[in-house]
Amino acid sequence: MLDLTTDVVSLTTALVDIESVSRNEKQLADVVFAALQDVSHLTVTRYGNTVVARTHLGRAERVVVAGHLDTVPYADNLPAKLEGTRLYGLGACDMKGGVAVALRLAASVAEPVRDVTYVFYDCEEIEAERNGLGQLARKSPEVLAGDFAVLMEPTSAQVEGGCQGTLRVDVLVSGKRSHSARSWMGVNAIHGAGAVLARLAEYEPRQVPIDGLVYREGLNAVGISGGVAGNVIPDECRVTLNYRFAPDLSEEQAFAHVREVFHDYEVALLDSAPAAMPGLSHPAAAAFVEAVEAEPRPKFGWTDVARFTELRVPAVNYGPGDPMLAHTKDEFVEVEELRQCEARMRRWL
Amino acid sequence: MLDLTTDVVSLTTALVDIESVSRNEKQLADVVFAALQDVSHLTVTRYGNTVVARTHLGRAERVVVAGHLDTVPYADNLPAKLEGTRLYGLGACDMKGGVAVALRLAASVAEPVRDVTYVFYDCEEIEAERNGLGQLARKSPEVLAGDFAVLMEPTSAQVEGGCQGTLRVDVLVSGKRSHSARSWMGVNAIHGAGAVLARLAEYEPRQVPIDGLVYREGLNAVGISGGVAGNVIPDECRVTLNYRFAPDLSEEQAFAHVREVFHDYEVALLDSAPAAMPGLSHPAAAAFVEAVEAEPRPKFGWTDVARFTELRVPAVNYGPGDPMLAHTKDEFVEVEELRQCEARMRRWL
Numbered sequence: 283m284l285d286l287t288t289d290v291v292s293l294t295t296a297l298v299d300i301e302s303v304s305r306n307e308k309q310l311a312d313v314v315f316a317a318l319q320d321v322s323h324l325t326v327t328r329y330g331n332t333v334v335a336r337t338h339l340g341r342a343e344r345v346v347v348a349g350h351l352d353t354v355p356y357a358d359n360l361p362a363k364l365e366g367t368r369l370y371g372l373g374a375c376d377m378k379g380g381v382a383v384a385l386r387l388a389a390s391v392a393e394p395v396r397d398v399t400y401v402f403y404d405c406e407e408i409e410a411e412r413n414g415l416g417q418l419a420r421k422s423p424e425v426l427a428g429d430f431a432v433l434m435e436p437t438s439a440q441v442e443g444g445c446q447g448t449l450r451v452d453v454l455v456s457g458k459r460s461h462s463a464r465s466w467m468g469v470n471a472i473h474g475a476g477a478v479l480a481r482l483a484e485y486e487p488r489q490v491p492i493d494g495l496v497y498r499e500g501l502n503a504v505g506i507s508g509g510v511a512g513n514v515i516p517d518e519c520r521v522t523l524n525y526r527f528a529p530d531l532s533e534e535q536a537f538a539h540v541r542e543v544f545h546d547y548e549v550a551l552l553d554s555a556p557a558a559m560p561g562l563s564h565p566a567a568a569a570f571v572e573a574v575e576a577e578p579r580p581k582f583g584w585t586d587v588a589r590f591t592e593l594r595v596p597a598v599n600y601g602p603g604d605p606m607l608a609h610t611k612d613e614f615v616e617v618e619e620l621r622q623c624e625a626r627m628r629r630w631l
Numbered sequence: 632m633l634d635l636t637t638d639v640v641s642l643t644t645a646l647v648d649i650e651s652v653s654r655n656e657k658q659l660a661d662v663v664f665a666a667l668q669d670v671s672h673l674t675v676t677r678y679g680n681t682v683v684a685r686t687h688l689g690r691a692e693r694v695v696v697a698g699h700l701d702t703v704p705y706a707d708n709l710p711a712k713l714e715g716t717r718l719y720g721l722g723a724c725d726m727k728g729g730v731a732v733a734l735r736l737a738a739s740v741a742e743p744v745r746d747v748t749y750v751f752y753d754c755e756e757i758e759a760e761r762n763g764l765g766q767l768a769r770k771s772p773e774v775l776a777g778d779f780a781v782l783m784e785p786t787s788a789q790v791e792g793g794c795q796g797t798l799r800v801d802v803l804v805s806g807k808r809s810h811s812a813r814s815w816m817g818v819n820a821i822h823g824a825g826a827v828l829a830r831l832a833e834y835e836p837r838q839v840p841i842d843g844l845v846y847r848e849g850l851n852a853v854g855i856s857g858g859v860a861g862n863v864i865p866d867e868c869r870v871t872l873n874y875r876f877a878p879d880l881s882e883e884q885a886f887a888h889v890r891e892v893f894h895d896y897e898v899a900l901l902d903s904a905p906a907a908m909p910g911l912s913h914p915a916a917a918a919f920v921e922a923v924e925a926e927p928r929p930k931f932g933w934t935d936v937a938r939f940t941e942l943r944v945p946a947v948n949y950g951p952g953d954p955m956l957a958h959t960k961d962e963f964v965e966v967e968e969l970r971q972c973e974a975r976m977r978r979w980l
Contacts, residue, residue, distance in 0.1 A: 446812055450861055462873045463795055463932040465836075465849035472852035472870070476828030483822045487814075500814035503821035504861050509854030512799055512873060512901075516853060521821070524811045524861060552861075583812040 284317040286389035290620045291369060294382040298362035298371040304352040304412075307331040307404040311351060314385070314402050323392040324400075327425075331404040332414040334425055335388050337397050343566050344397040346431035346595065347388075347627075348415060348586070349381040350406035357611040368614040375603035375613035380434030383602065383624045387631060394631035396566065399428060406586065410555075419589050430566035431590040432627075436603030439619045439626075441571055442581035443495050443560025443598050445588055446526045449536050450504070450552040453478055453544050459510065459517040468515035472508045475519040478547065479503065482523070485543065490528035493562040495580040497528035501543070522552070526582065529557035529591075558588040561596020573630030574600060574623075600627075633666040635738035639969045640718060643731040647711035647720040653701040653761075656680040656753040660700060663734065663751050672741045673749075676774075680753035681763040683774055684737050686746050692915050693746040695780035695944065696737075696976075697764060697935070698730040699755035706960040717963040724952035724962040729783030732951065732973045736980060743980035745915065748777060755935065759904075768938050779915035780939040781976075785952030788968045788975075790920055791930035792844050792909025792947050794937055795875045798885050799853070799901040802827050802893050808859065808866040817864035821857045824868040827896065828852065831872070834892065839877035842911040844929040846877035850889070871901070875931065878906035878940075907937040910945020922979030923949060923972075949976075 284296060302310040311331040318326045324335040331351070353373035362371030369379075381402060388400045403414030410416060418425055435442075455475045460468025487499040501523060508519030527536040533554045541549050561567055562578055571578055581587070581599050590597035602619035633645055651659040660680040667675045673684040680700070702722035711720035718728075730751060737749045752763030759765060767774055784791075804824045809817025836848040850872060857868030876885040882903040890898050910916055911927055920927055930936070930948050939946035951968035 448812070448862070461932060462849060462851055462853055463797070463875050465851045465875070466847065470831075470851055472855050473828055473832045475855070476825050476832055479822055479825030479828065482819075483825055498815065500811060502811055502814045502819055502864055503857075504811055504863060504865060505858030506821050506824070506855050506868065507858075508852075509856075509871065512853050512871070513797070514853060515851055519855065522858065522861070526812050526814070583810060 284313045286317050286385055290382050290386050290624045291617045293386060294369060294374065294379050294615065294620060295362045297378040297382055298374050299360065301356065301360060301372070302351050302353060303355050304405050304408040307351045311404065314351065318388060321389050324388060329418060329422070330414065332418060333402045335400040337394060339393065339397050341395065341397040344399060344428045345566055346399045346401060346426060346428040347384050347434065348401040348403065348431060349377055349384050349434040350403050351381065352404050352407050354407050354609050359611055367616055367618060369617055370612065370614040374615045375436050376608035377435055377601060377603065379603050379615040379620050380436065380601035383620065383627065384434055386624050387627055391628060391631045396631065398631060401426070413586070415586050415589055419593055423593055426590065426593055426595065428595050430561070430564055430570065431595050431597035432570065433585060433587050433597060433599050434601035435585050435599045436601050436605045436608055437599050438604050439576065439602055439623050441574060441576040441578040441598050441600050443493060443562050443578050444529045444558040445581040445583065445585050446497060446528060447531065447533060447536055447555060447557030448584050449525050449533060449554035451523050451540055452550045452552060453521045453523060454548040454550065455519045457515065457517045460515045462513045462515055465515050471516050471519040475506065475508065475521055478521050478544070481543065488528060490530055492529055493560045495560055495578055497580045498582070499528055500526045527557060529559045531557065555584050556588050556592065558591035558597060560598065564596045567596055567598065570630050574626040633662045635666050635734055639731050639735050639973045640966045642735060643718055643723065643728050643964065643969060644711045646727040646731055647723050648709065650705065650709060651700050651702060652704050653754050653757040656700045660753065663700065667737060670738050673737060678767060678771070679763065681767060682751045684749045686743060688742065688746050690744065690746040693748060693777040694915055695748045695750060695775060695777040696733050696783065697750040697752065697780060698726055698733050698783040699752050700730065701753050701756050703756050703958050708960055716965055716967060718966055719961065719963040723964045724785050725957035726784055726950060726952065728952050728964040728969050729785065729950035732969065732976065733783055735973050736976055740977060740980045745980065747980060750775070762935070764935050764938055768942055772942055775939065775942055775944065777944050779910070779913055779919065780944050780946035781919065782934060782936050782946060782948050783950035784934055784948045785950050785954045785957055786948050787953050788925065788951055788972050790923060790925040790927040790947050790949050792842060792911050792927050793878045793907040794930040794932065794934050795846060795877060796880065796882060796885055796904060796906030797933045798874050798882060798903035800872050800889055801899045801901060802870045802872060803897040803899065804868045806864065806866045809864045811862045811864055814864050820865050820868040824855065824857065824870055827870050827893070830892065837877060839879055841878055842909045844909055844927060846929045847931070848877055849875045876906060878908045880906065904933050905937050905941065907940035907946060909947065913945045916945055916947065919979050923975040
């Protein structure tokens, strides 16, 4: 059993020590569900290994506080270990610290000024279709309804607004195959890809201000492949690009931009995910930013805040832990950040 | 049993109809060995599936006439089929037509003006270490001794002198890994490879005259690979180059040249094979060129003539069949070329 009345550092330690690598969240979801069921001011519902707890105070606003229960694979980094000011262990940073803060608030803030929906979900670290928040958004979007959402991903206790969108395309360069001993009979597609790479090297990514945040884009090759055999002039070379785009573009607009940059090549879309607007102009968001005393920054990586944007819920990332430590063997969270996040969010609610 | 007294077209047909895809040459080697053993003016020796037949007339010069018995894999192109002026079938072009010409000469030219060593060998179409001529060169080089050699690869009955050398290297481009959402934190190695490709596109290959032949070189990318994951700025890109070099360069000199062109990159040698000098200044070679009434041309692809060069035996390619048809499903040989090659080589011997 989890003790939600203990301090946030002990609670984080307890959460880390219940291993919950993606697809193995059942035990952790069980104890989270049981602990929240004991809290009289909450209504608790379970969807698979996703647990949702809600207050019902009839407030004018409702906010969502969400965090994922799963972690990346074990890397000889359990059990949790407190060393000086740092708590080490699998998921300490990404994101059991944030989950501990949310559980503490859920259990102890009985009369928040805004109604709150707490969401603890599974399968964030693996393929998108398994994502518990995504499944909830598709099957029961009303559960996620609200005026504003906080996703407790590690941000070093800074407010990171919205997130960039991302899309991947293949740019195909064609040539004409020939024997490499008679290379002048062919057209070398790999040599041809040099012009694609030069265009990427010269490309100047946009820096887009939105709600006072500057989103810095990027258009990059993340893969290249070409070649038939060691004695053949290749007739095809494939450059895989990743475009990280600011929230002023839809996925369709972003793809159109990449096609325009490479208008003289065949461009095939591989996958894409939408950007998320920071939504900092909403009153609940402004109150949040003021309460947590953080200067908002743009979020560059794609996160689940985009799922809230698709449901028209403005959302930010805010949580304890340095995002650069996420997915590292030696991830840790500063205990001071845990306490600070809890105190400031408590003030907001 | 093979009938070596039949005409060269019938003999080629019989050879094609004995399937001898690489590693399956035993049956063909058996019948070739048996047929040559019946020829009283020849001494016949067998080395695995390689058959060697020699005249011993005490002539001032000895020449080597060689051809491989194997073919590339079956492609629904057996049995042999005569259509108009063309004989179709697996190996008709590469190179059972040439083998038939050599067998006809071996059986019927009892008193050549030069002593002749006929070599029929296995495993030319697969990995180099299996090559029957190469094995003979390593284990019993004295068997291949001579003043001049003719390799009966398809050349459309033209004399193709020597051959280019070939080497492969990897050019490595380094960068610095980062998350693609923060691409400005990294250095994209694939973008960096653009400069390698631009240098290749601008490279002006040499055209080198030797013995009146012009060897046209080539320096080409034959492969490229790079990329860590769809969301990572890659820290390495590998460009595989193939340099086809003229016979005035040794393998070492050729490698030094490539290192010089890419002096500012890490260059790793993958493999190499030496070029072969045409050797057309040798009297036996001059007599051959005159007898076959062909204007010598340079050979661009690497062939087993280079094995003779390593044994200090000048060598040329000469045989029936269009080299562009080699390894194609619909390969054929013009019957007129079969007859012409036989008649002209008979005149030479």
